[in-house]
Amino acid sequence: MPCALRTALFWDLVLGVLGTVAFLIDLGADLWAASQYVLSGHYLWAALVLALLGLASVALQLFSWFWLRADPAGLHAAQPTGRWLALLHFLQLGYLYRCLQGLRQGLLVWRQEAPSQFDLAYADFLALDISMLRLFETFLETTPQLTLVLAIVLQSGQAEYYQLVGICSSFVGISWALLDYHRALRTCLPSKPLLGLGSSVIYFLWNLLLLWPRVLAVALFSALFPRYVALHFMGLWLVLLFWVWLQGTNFMPGSYSEWLYRATVATILYFSWFNVAEGHTRGRATIHLLFLLGDSVLMVVAWGTQSSWLPTGVPLQTLLLAGLVCFFLGLALRLAYYRWLHPASHWEPDRVDGSLGARPLELHQLPENRRMNQLARNFFPKCRGETALPGKGEVNGVL
Numbered sequence: 001m002p003c004a005l006r007t008a009l010f011w012d013l014v015l016g017v018l019g020t021v022a023f024l025i026d027l028g029a030d031l032w033a034a035s036q037y038v039l040s041g042h043y044l045w046a047a048l049v050l051a052l053l054g055l056a057s058v059a060l061q062l063f064s065w066f067w068l069r070a071d072p073a074g075l076h077a078a079q080p081t082g083r084w085l086a087l088l089h090f091l092q093l094g095y096l097y098r099c100l101q102g103l104r105q106g107l108l109v110w111r112q113e114a115p116s117q118f119d120l121a122y123a124d125f126l127a128l129d130i131s132m133l134r135l136f137e138t139f140l141e142t143t144p145q146l147t148l149v150l151a152i153v154l155q156s157g158q159a160e161y162y163q164l165v166g167i168c169s170s171f172v173g174i175s176w177a178l179l180d181y182h183r184a185l186r187t188c189l190p191s192k193p194l195l196g197l198g199s200s201v202i203y204f205l206w207n208l209l210l211l212w213p214r215v216l217a218v219a220l221f222s223a224l225f226p227r228y229v230a231l232h233f234m235g236l237w238l239v240l241l242f243w244v245w246l247q248g249t250n251f252m253p254g255s256y257s258e259w260l261y262r263a264t265v266a267t268i269l270y271f272s273w274f275n276v277a278e279g280h281t282r283g284r285a286t287i288h289l290l291f292l293l294g295d296s297v298l299m300v301v302a303w304g305t306q307s308s309w310l311p312t313g314v315p316l317q318t319l320l321l322a323g324l325v326c327f328f329l330g331l332a333l334r335l336a337y338y339r340w341l342h343p344a345s346h347w348e349p350d351r352v353d354g355s356l357g358a359r360p361l362e363l364h365q366l367p368e369n370r371r372m373n374q375l376a377r378n379f380f381p382k383c384r385g386e387t388a389l390p391g392k393g394e395v396n397g398v399l
Contacts, residue, residue: 013106013110015180016102019099019134020099026169030141033166034049034053052145056136056137060140061092061094064089065089066252085097098133099130102126105126106127128372129369131181135180139267139268142174143271146170146174146215147218147222150219150223151222153167155226171211174207174208174211175204175208175211179200183200185372188372202341203341206331206337207272208330209330210326210331213296213326214296217323220299220319241262243266243269245262
């Protein structure tokens with residue numbers, strides 16, 4: 001095995017281990033926070049933490065189960081029988097099982113002197129599904145939990161040490177999930193270079209900086225108007241769900257499971273941009289950005305009509321200024337990324353997914369993650385005949 005390939009496989013394995021450990025730490029932190037709320041007598045806060053955790057977990061298990069049922073027969077030769085898999089998902093262990101399965105396959109490939117093309121493609125197949133599930137978990141559980149913790153801190157006027165740790169780890173985890181997902185999409189396009197270190201850092205930073213103002217706006221609204229935040233979320237969520245439905249998504253294997261995907265995407269769109277339709281996305285991304293910006297401005301107006309100070313004595317104008325600085329800095333970094341750091345895009349549909357370059361076997365002989373291939377078509381422009389110059393393509397991907 002070439003040294004470069006072995007090094008790449010090693011780092012993929014390390015990142016897989018770190019991702020699994022981070023998931024377990026995040027789960028433990030949520031359960032710890034819930035127990036602390038119960039001990040301090042804040043039963044509603046504990047119930048909200050557990051409710052968000054439970055709903056996200058159920059959604060992840062459903063996605064994992066639907067995908068396994070839709071995968072070609074015999075693809076997952078080493079997995080347990082159908083009944084055991086159903087039991088694992090019923091016990092909310094399906095996602096963790098997938099993480100362990102991906103680590104097992106990655107270790108198997110890394111230890112082989114000359115891994116087969118099938119083993120390499122199968123490792124990519126598993127990694128792509130895990131990355132997608134991690135993104136879903138991020139916006140169904142981590143981001144709402146972060147918003148809830150920020151609202152509790154702003155409302156109570158004090159922050160416990162476990163809350164501060166949770167806030168910091170959540171921001172890093174969310175940005176990491178976005179970066180990991182973006183890198184995973186590129187493995188579906190062998191001719192599209194992977195993100196380099198500098199590009200990865202900039203991509204990580206602008207996602208972090210653009211997400212912070214939105215989370216802060218919702219958290220402040222929740223702290224000042226706790227009785228109305230659910231109505232606000234449901235109202236915007238229904239509008240976003242209708243928008244996703246209008247774009248005619250066809251991601252899941254069945255009509256009922258497709259609505260689960262649309263509902264999840266609508267939740268992501270409440271906080272960030274996510275492309276679900278093929279074609280030029282600059283216009284849709286701009287409309288979504290202006291929509292969220294307008295909604296955040298309305299929340300700012302609502303703050304000004306009720307109060308200008310937080311329980312901590314911090315003026316709202318200070319937080320508003322910090323949010324504006326982060327927003328414009330993140331927007332500038334994003335524009336700089338797509339202008340100078342975005343690798344060239346070149347679509348070659350006759351190649352299968354995988355970050356290891358073109359493979360000589362026929363398409364039907366290798367595992368092909370059609371789910372992520374479809375999203376890759378949506379997220380990256382199709383260039384025919386020549387490679388697009390950096391900065392000339394559409395601004396696609398997750399915001």
